[in-house]
Amino acid sequence: MALEAKQATSQASVSESNRSRILQHLYHHGISSRAQIAKALDLTPAAITKITARLIEAGVIEETGDIEGSKNRRSIGLELDTTRFHIIGVKFARSLVQIGVFDLCGNALSLETLPTVYDNTIDDTVVVIHQRLTQLLAEDKSIVAIGMAVPGPYLRNEGRTAVVSSMQGWRKINFINEFASAFGVPLFIEQDARAGALAHYLFDPAVHTSDNLAYYLVGEGVGLGVIENGRLINGYLGAATEIGHISVDVNGRPCDCGNIGCLERYCSTPAIHDMLIDDGVLVPGAADMTHTDAARALFRKAQEGDEQAIAMVRSIARYVGYGCVTIFNGFNPKHIIIGDIVSEAGPMFLEEVLSTVEERSIPEIYNTTSITLSTLSADAAVSGAAAVAVTQFLEHPSVFFDVS
Amino acid sequence: MALEAKQATSQASVSESNRSRILQHLYHHGISSRAQIAKALDLTPAAITKITARLIEAGVIEETGDIEGSKNRRSIGLELDTTRFHIIGVKFARSLVQIGVFDLCGNALSLETLPTVYDNTIDDTVVVIHQRLTQLLAEDKSIVAIGMAVPGPYLRNEGRTAVVSSMQGWRKINFINEFASAFGVPLFIEQDARAGALAHYLFDPAVHTSDNLAYYLVGEGVGLGVIENGRLINGYLGAATEIGHISVDVNGRPCDCGNIGCLERYCSTPAIHDMLIDDGVLVPGAADMTHTDAARALFRKAQEGDEQAIAMVRSIARYVGYGCVTIFNGFNPKHIIIGDIVSEAGPMFLEEVLSTVEERSIPEIYNTTSITLSTLSADAAVSGAAAVAVTQFLEHPSVFFDVS
Numbered sequence: 102m103a104l105e106a107k108q109a110t111s112q113a114s115v116s117e118s119n120r121s122r123i124l125q126h127l128y129h130h131g132i133s134s135r136a137q138i139a140k141a142l143d144l145t146p147a148a149i150t151k152i153t154a155r156l157i158e159a160g161v162i163e164e165t166g167d168i169e170g171s172k173n174r175r176s177i178g179l180e181l182d183t184t185r186f187h188i189i190g191v192k193f194a195r196s197l198v199q200i201g202v203f204d205l206c207g208n209a210l211s212l213e214t215l216p217t218v219y220d221n222t223i224d225d226t227v228v229v230i231h232q233r234l235t236q237l238l239a240e241d242k243s244i245v246a247i248g249m250a251v252p253g254p255y256l257r258n259e260g261r262t263a264v265v266s267s268m269q270g271w272r273k274i275n276f277i278n279e280f281a282s283a284f285g286v287p288l289f290i291e292q293d294a295r296a297g298a299l300a301h302y303l304f305d306p307a308v309h310t311s312d313n314l315a316y317y318l319v320g321e322g323v324g325l326g327v328i329e330n331g332r333l334i335n336g337y338l339g340a341a342t343e344i345g346h347i348s349v350d351v352n353g354r355p356c357d358c359g360n361i362g363c364l365e366r367y368c369s370t371p372a373i374h375d376m377l378i379d380d381g382v383l384v385p386g387a388a389d390m391t392h393t394d395a396a397r398a399l400f401r402k403a404q405e406g407d408e409q410a411i412a413m414v415r416s417i418a419r420y421v422g423y424g425c426v427t428i429f430n431g432f433n434p435k436h437i438i439i440g441d442i443v444s445e446a447g448p449m450f451l452e453e454v455l456s457t458v459e460e461r462s463i464p465e466i467y468n469t470t471s472i473t474l475s476t477l478s479a480d481a482a483v484s485g486a487a488a489v490a491v492t493q494f495l496e497h498p499s500v501f502f503d504v505s
Numbered sequence: 506m507a508l509e510a511k512q513a514t515s516q517a518s519v520s521e522s523n524r525s526r527i528l529q530h531l532y533h534h535g536i537s538s539r540a541q542i543a544k545a546l547d548l549t550p551a552a553i554t555k556i557t558a559r560l561i562e563a564g565v566i567e568e569t570g571d572i573e574g575s576k577n578r579r580s581i582g583l584e585l586d587t588t589r590f591h592i593i594g595v596k597f598a599r600s601l602v603q604i605g606v607f608d609l610c611g612n613a614l615s616l617e618t619l620p621t622v623y624d625n626t627i628d629d630t631v632v633v634i635h636q637r638l639t640q641l642l643a644e645d646k647s648i649v650a651i652g653m654a655v656p657g658p659y660l661r662n663e664g665r666t667a668v669v670s671s672m673q674g675w676r677k678i679n680f681i682n683e684f685a686s687a688f689g690v691p692l693f694i695e696q697d698a699r700a701g702a703l704a705h706y707l708f709d710p711a712v713h714t715s716d717n718l719a720y721y722l723v724g725e726g727v728g729l730g731v732i733e734n735g736r737l738i739n740g741y742l743g744a745a746t747e748i749g750h751i752s753v754d755v756n757g758r759p760c761d762c763g764n765i766g767c768l769e770r771y772c773s774t775p776a777i778h779d780m781l782i783d784d785g786v787l788v789p790g791a792a793d794m795t796h797t798d799a800a801r802a803l804f805r806k807a808q809e810g811d812e813q814a815i816a817m818v819r820s821i822a823r824y825v826g827y828g829c830v831t832i833f834n835g836f837n838p839k840h841i842i843i844g845d846i847v848s849e850a851g852p853m854f855l856e857e858v859l860s861t862v863e864e865r866s867i868p869e870i871y872n873t874t875s876i877t878l879s880t881l882s883a884d885a886a887v888s889g890a891a892a893v894a895v896t897q898f899l900e901h902p903s904v905f906f907d908v909s
Contacts, residue, residue, distance in 0.1 A: 254834075263870070330736075332736075334836070335837075336717065336733065336837025337717040337837050338873060339837070343834040346834045347835060348865075350755055351824075351827050359864065359866055359867060360834075420755075423752065423755050426764055430744075430750045430751045431746065431748075431835050432740055433740025433743070434740065462764065463667045463744070463750075463762050465658075465667045465744075466667070466744055
């Protein structure tokens with residue numbers, strides 16, 4: 102086997118590949134003439150004419166009015182109208198399930214959060230998800246696909262998660278059996294942080310031109326998705342980049358996964374919640390709150406200037422920073438984007454993350470890596486669930502339309 | 506940008522890609538007829554005839570006698586004689602430099618170790634390397650390339666290592682400026698453990714069909730090379746998969762890289778050497794030995810049954826095991842191959858590594874991942890240095906021969 106991706110060789114896959122490249126060109130560059138596409142992709146005008154004719158016939162792209170071509174000649178524009186096709190994104194966290202409808206550029210048309218999930222209401226939640234998705238599909242005929250983001254480690258061939266710290270009940274759900282063929286449109290499942298990385302890759306103007314980026318999810322779980330040299334790192338079973346279960350202290354706190362000192366045990370919202378319950382004073386009534394509400398109460402108190410709350414946020418941020426140092430040494434991305442609930446702790450949190458990283462990393466790497474908080478309008482994992490499906494739409498159009 | 510590797514598009518790159526695919530087919534499958542190659546690669550007979558004619562003319566491949574074709578028809582065989590071309594591999598560790606000459610299948614034709622390097626003899630060592638390589642090239646005209654394996658983190662565009670724990674002097678060497686154009690043959694430089702991963706990918710019959718493998722180098726440094734889905738993970742600057750600088754204890758031992766609790770501080774030969782010097786009794790005279798000799802003295806004592814030595818080897822093995830758990834959660838390879846000096850500690854060492862990993866990892870991952878000691882005849886990083894060049898030879902034949 103070569104070290105480079107095997108080239109598409111059969112005629113069918115060559116056609117699909119060229120079709121995909123044309124769609125991607127229109128997606129990323131907007132309205133373009135056939136001549137511009139031919140030049141950019143090094144394809145013959147004849148091939149462009151043939152493929153775009155089929156894409157127009159199938160209703161995927163359309164002709165616009167004249168646009169300015171080279172040497173001031175006018176030519177007809179082609180457009181992939183990214184608002185015409187809609188995608189459902191579903192994010193599963195432990196206790197949080199969110200469902201959004203997005204256009205192909207990740208703009209949210211609707212977004213809802215289902216009632217808080219408990220270990221004994223997982224089955225009910227699954228029923229509600231079926232109902233809501235069926236209903237959304239009936240209401241909006243522009244929906245062409247569903248993407249789902251699930252907590253890792255997600256065993257992609259088996260269709261289930263290998264560990265869900267603090268809510269083992271999700272492990273019994275086989276996502277493939279439960280959802281993959283349940284609806285009239287193609288459905289794709291991805292580990293949540295990997296979906297978040299795709300969301301930034303496709304939808305975030307600040308980084309989407311970068312082939313090396315990481316989305317660092319710090320919420321009910323701690324996860325990571327890495328795009329390295331333009332491709333997601335998956336690992337053999339899909340269980341790579343599980344930063345939440347990398348130990349930062351081999352003599353530290355035990356974790357449900359069997360490991361000791363997992364990063365997730367120090368900075369996820371369940372870990373924060375535990376610390377607040379142990380503390381007993383800082384957030385009164387913490388024991389009766391959800392993980393998210395307890396963490397948010399702490400962040401609010403810190404933002405109001407409470408010194409003990411600030412100290413706790415800074416100590417959490419140091420662990421998030423240790424995770425960034427591990428990401429530097431493990432994956433050396435150009436951008437780390439931190440998202441999910443813990444990133445709501447704001448500027449003081451990011452400041453402490455950065456100073457921790459500066460202190461503990463190799464200067465050459467620190468100086469060439471950006472670390473920022475996610476600024477996508479919807480949560481990166483839920484828009485990322487949509488991004489998973491958008492990626493498939495752009496790469497394998499024949500799965501969605503009769504274009505051959 | 507697409508998530509899939511951009512397809513070769515210009516005619517020249519298509520030809521080079523097909524040439525490379527034919528060479529790789531012959532490399533991996535041995536003598537084959539034109540018809541067999543055409544079928545395997547889905548290329549037209551005309552393309553095969555044209556490309557192989559040029560490869561024969563340039564002396565890269567040759568025709569053999571008749572071989573048995575399909576339907577018992579005889580046809581002419583084509584062969585890439587892997588013993589006809591030689592490659593020099595150079596391994597730089599901190600104090601160890603090895604130079605080997607290999608054939609294209611990684612069989613060592615010669616192997617030498619230079620005198621132990623000290624911080625103040627680095628410049629002399631560089632001079633000696635120039636002399637030896639020049640001499641080897643003069644003596645053996647079959648040598649077509651040189652590969653070099655250097656300690657990571659190696660900043661591949663800059664040509665230098667960012668940290669070399671325990672021998673900072675190597676940092677001042679710019680490997681690209683020093684060596685890249687110094688000889689009459691192409692020269693390639695790679696991080697040492699990544700070179701080791703390539704050695705196993707190309708030369709190790711036990712794993713070379715796997716697209717997901719990791720070489721875990723535990724010697725003067727601790728390094729990792731990961732082939733994920735058929736491609737090396739490099740990171741933005743080439744500083745990814747630096748397992749030696751991933752912390753296993755954020756409150757632990759400080760490291761030269763700025764981080765605290767780096768794995769390298771617990772199981773590299775310099776770390777073992779420090780422990781033996783502190784101990785003072787277990788290996789008498791350890792202070793006057795090289796790192797390697799001190800570590801080997803400990804392993805010998807443990808193999809002879811000394812209980813204190815056994816306990817120290819087991820404690821080192823546990824840290825190597827913690828590293829494997831990090832590799833599971835970070836990269837989820839199918840195979841982890843442990844190599845370099847510390848792997849000489851043998852079966853008792855491997856046993857403790859495995860039991861540590863079983864204890865601390867997710868069962869689904871433990872049960873689907875093999876962890877073995879390297880069994881390549883030469884050290885994986887020095888044969889890996891050659892593998893780096895072999896990979897280039899197979900992927901970019903036009904760099905080596907006039908075949909266009």
